[in-house]
Amino acid sequence: MSEPQGAQGRRRQSLLSSIDASRPLVEEIARTLYDRPELGLAEHFASARLKEVLSAHGFAVQDNLAGMPTAFEARAGKGRPALAFMAEYDALPAIGHGCGHNLIAACAVSAGIACKQALSDELPDTSWVVFGTPAEETVGGKVAMAEAGVFNDIDAAFIAHPGQRNSLGGTSWSSHPIEMTFHGRASHAGGNPQEGINALDALVTAYMSIRSLRNHLREDARIAGIITHGGDAQNIVPDRTVVRFTVRARDWRYLETVVLPKVRQCALGAAQAHGATVEFRHHEPLFKETLEHPVLKQLAAANFASLGEEVPPLPEGSGGGTTDVGSVAWVTPCVQIGFKIAGARGHSREMADATLTRLAIDKTLMAAKVLALSALDLVERPELLAEAKKHLHVAQKGM
Numbered sequence: 001m002s003e004p005q006g007a008q009g010r011r012r013q014s015l016l017s018s019i020d021a022s023r024p025l026v027e028e029i030a031r032t033l034y035d036r037p038e039l040g041l042a043e044h045f046a047s048a049r050l051k052e053v054l055s056a057h058g059f060a061v062q063d064n065l066a067g068m069p070t071a072f073e074a075r076a077g078k079g080r081p082a083l084a085f086m087a088e089y090d091a092l093p094a095i096g097h098g099c100g101h102n103l104i105a106a107c108a109v110s111a112g113i114a115c116k117q118a119l120s121d122e123l124p125d126t127s128w129v130v131f132g133t134p135a136e137e138t139v140g141g142k143v144a145m146a147e148a149g150v151f152n153d154i155d156a157a158f159i160a161h162p163g164q165r166n167s168l169g170g171t172s173w174s175s176h177p178i179e180m181t182f183h184g185r186a187s188h189a190g191g192n193p194q195e196g197i198n199a200l201d202a203l204v205t206a207y208m209s210i211r212s213l214r215n216h217l218r219e220d221a222r223i224a225g226i227i228t229h230g231g232d233a234q235n236i237v238p239d240r241t242v243v244r245f246t247v248r249a250r251d252w253r254y255l256e257t258v259v260l261p262k263v264r265q266c267a268l269g270a271a272q273a274h275g276a277t278v279e280f281r282h283h284e285p286l287f288k289e290t291l292e293h294p295v296l297k298q299l300a301a302a303n304f305a306s307l308g309e310e311v312p313p314l315p316e317g318s319g320g321g322t323t324d325v326g327s328v329a330w331v332t333p334c335v336q337i338g339f340k341i342a343g344a345r346g347h348s349r350e351m352a353d354a355t356l357t358r359l360a361i362d363k364t365l366m367a368a369k370v371l372a373l374s375a376l377d378l379v380e381r382p383e384l385l386a387e388a389k390k391h392l393h394v395a396q397k398g399m
Helices: 005-021 023-035 044-054 101-119 143-147 197-218 254-274 293-305 327-328 348-354 357-378 382-396
Strands: 060-063 072-076 082-087 127-132 154-163 178-183 222-229 240-247 277-281 334-340
Touching: 005 101, 005 357, 023 044, 023 101, 023 357, 044 072, 044 101, 044 127, 060 082, 072 101, 082 101, 101 127, 101 154, 101 357, 143 327, 154 357, 178 197, 197 222, 197 240, 197 254, 197 382, 222 293, 240 254, 240 334, 254 277, 293 334, 293 357, 293 382, 327 334, 334 357
Parallel strands: 082 127, 082 154, 154 334
Antiparallel strands: 060 072, 072 127, 178 240, 178 277, 222 240
């Protein structure tokens, strides 16, 4: 038998009221993280502050997840389903919180605390979790956390990102950057160049060959590279050179089985042609594309609308970015919504400053409501959660 509408309405209103009451906390988190920006894997102040807040509100905190000292889990409850809100808190060099991660953290904390306060008594078998996920801008903390099994017992995960528009997340691109080091043999470039093996010539040949791959790959493949070490002096035949490529595609399976093997083959062929050798290293992990979960997107869209918020369609041709949220979305149903706080560009000082405005705090509270209400919908309508998990299972099997 379905639960009376009155009980559902009461829970929703209690949840909204709890989030509204968290405004001073949201403001405090936004300001203190703005004032003390920290780079990825060095977010010691931010991580400690968030853990302190969650612990004070009755969450059991576990830190040092996946071997990262600034990653943590804060959990209220031991039952299922377990619904998670993800916090980010790393900043950008010289810019600070120009990607608004201070608001992402505040939003996740607000949603998690509100769910515990408003719903734990009526839904005692449900667990509410806040994850601290470091280094989104660099090594992708969620990638390591997903590989370590951190999200395996999570039934659905939510995150909200500030920016220039409200959005239902959409997908991202997969990416697996690769570094290639060419080894040759040094000699005097004027006196006896014939005795050398030019590692730079091998690199340049490889670079041109790899760039030409666009003629033989799908439209969604992207390859961009820079030479990070081209030699030591112009009168020495270079014996060691290094190039780094960012290699992207819409589909991580296509990236791993087609694009990257072709890239490596180009480099191997170029090295052999010049008598050099080449070694490969992935200096960043595989960022999978964000798998879209229709059920969660539909719930988020309905909850945006219930709060009087419009969600415009994404501009034509948008995309190309990557996020470590993709690794979570391939483990458990997950959605990343966007919420508009300003017209400023992402990764700019203007965006960092915009995170402290009254409008930004208003919209962070709104986003927390969308996340919390969507999580509540999954608890109240378990058939939707089952549908979301079925979608994930089909995608994981490659069907």
